[in-house]
Amino acid sequence: MSTAPGFAILGAGIFAKEAHLPGLAKLGNDIPTLRAVYSRSQKSASELAADAQTILKLPSAPPAYYDGDAFTDLDALLSRADIQSVLVILPISTQPSVILKALAAGKHVLSEKPVAPDVASAIKLIKEYEGTYKPKGLVWRVAENYEVEPLNLKAAQAVRDGKIGKVEWFRVQVLNAVDKNSKWYKTPWRTVPDYQGGFVLDGGVHTAAALRVILPSPITHLTGFASLNKDFLAPTDTVHAVAKTADGAHGIVEITFASPGGTYSKGIAPLTITGSEGWLTVGPAEDVPDTQRVKITRVTKDDKEEVEVIDATGHWQGIPAEQQSFFQALAGNDDGAQDPRGALKDLAFIQATLDSNGALVDLEALTKF
Template identity: 55%
Template sequence: MPTAAPGIAILGAGLFAKEAHLPALKALGSDAPPLLAVYSRSEKSSRECSEAAVAMGLEPAPAIYRDGAEMNLDALLARPDITTVIVVLPITLQPSIILKAFAAGKHVLSEKPVAPDVAGGISLIKTYNEKYKKNLVWRIAENFEAEPGFRAAGKAIAEGKIGKVNFFKAVVVNHIDVDNKWYKTPWRTVPDYQGGFLLDGGVHTIAALRTMLTHPLTHLSAFASLNHEYLKPHDTIHAVVQAGSHFHGIVELSFGAPTKSVPPADEFVITGSEGWLTVNSVRVEDKSVMRVLIKRAVKPKAEGEPATEVEEVIDNPKMGVEAEFRSFFDAVAGKPTLEIGDPLEALKDVVFIQAGLNSGGELVDLEKLAAEGK
């Protein structure tokens, strides 16, 4: 039913909407607009999401919209009391729904990636900039970019706590089996987009790097492979990467580990001229946090004295989805906000994955790919 306050709708009622988006709205409380509606292609999914919202204390119950009924997506988008939509749909479906929401005059927060491929992302951003940007806010929901832990690491690097960045390493290795809840999502089981889990999940790692590093990644040489047939088209990328003439690094992305236990390794290591830092997910008092560990060399005060090291530990709770929501809602309200969720920045993450999939060992100019789409 219409409400005095402008409200929001969630388009897509899958796992992430229920397990991440609803809790983030609950955590924001009155700082988030009321959730007035939920849309899914099936009534079952839409109803379950609405019921989950109520069980979480988000009341009144969001109205249910689905395909093939009078209460469908068009009817939802026609509601004047819904000014904003959060799009959490399959990767290949999202661009058309985003454009449909723009045409209906809605602000949009859409889940990463910005598009299934670089050319599609360029086209979508161009349409938004030319037709809708003046009146509507569009942000990409990339929770790694919003994570306080990664932002704290980026701030420490920018402040020179490890000196000038010299090189870096990102290692993300996961085991996905056929019983994994994310694999069981039909559009992930038989993906109709490049890279499979590498696109869906790999963009997170690249977003974290661009949040922390002092210069954008400009070139890569990579190889991609498929190690488990059920994860096709690819499940692993290894890349050597350069950031202009400033520094270089290695990125390892795999969803094809053979066992649930994976070799121990720091997720992110960034080494500078005066020290290094790592960023890892850890458990502290039964809570999941992002830990930034900084080690810095201290020059001896007098000749002949030994060099020493200082250590700093920064722990931040994992709250990327909540942070990205808050930033988006502030932007819609015209308030000062974090500079996150820019579609052009999110495009860089897709650029990296697409280049990594297609490089075959050849050097790829990432900036050229981002500009031309091929």
């Protein structure tokens, strides 16, 4: 059996199967070998192993590890010398302890967002990583696909190239309709969340990450309100915030998982950045199915519009990008993306919208340590 460094997947939920495995498949031979998978139950671990064999076109299913037996549990997996790194795709409240367990075992870690359930525990986790494990050469990155989503990066570049002039204000609308039949809702740890914000935290950090990447200046303050409109989405399903950046731009951020559904969100660009010379939108292309679009509109001196369009087919293109970034970092080619401190800023943004209740929140003070 080959002893070349490989990796393991910890977690066998929907996102592991429907996003991470296809993402790895897109990378082909440019990644290490998948050597094992882990889940709490033998059934779910075995199912993930079978899916991995099919999707990644492996000659055989990777060994499945699960709780309840010292020969097959997580500690047994982490003791393997041929596993160099792990992808942690577990419930939000479970991840911090598993991240530390993996680091203590000498494994590099790519963990799913958010970085932790709340800012305090995230800071504690980052301190321990930076103080104990980073000096040993271990890499920990937070898998925030919106941070490395190719279309978001192209939007960010357009802003930095001055295509819409100086950024003056922005607006984001994320309008989701989650019902009890949703496969995401039926995930037990989402049905009765033991962390703040529920779906707003789980999905909202994506919006914060997109803003962090695209805006030329960091968001420093916000004020907002949060509410629960559908009881089964407790504790919170909707937030509205007004945010300000370090360079004086300001904007409105609306996130809901309790929209009426139907055509409510159709035709609304989720993100709009307005500058002194035009504007830029990032969202679904209305005229091309299954396509995301950056549309840059520049207003000329004679009040005419020059339009540039950048399209990307499909969704979750950031998944293989985040995986590739992580594995390249292990090979010594670190692009600086997905640092836990960046993920901390995304978490702080959402926590502030949940806690503000109309008061001004200083995000820099909230994340200082």
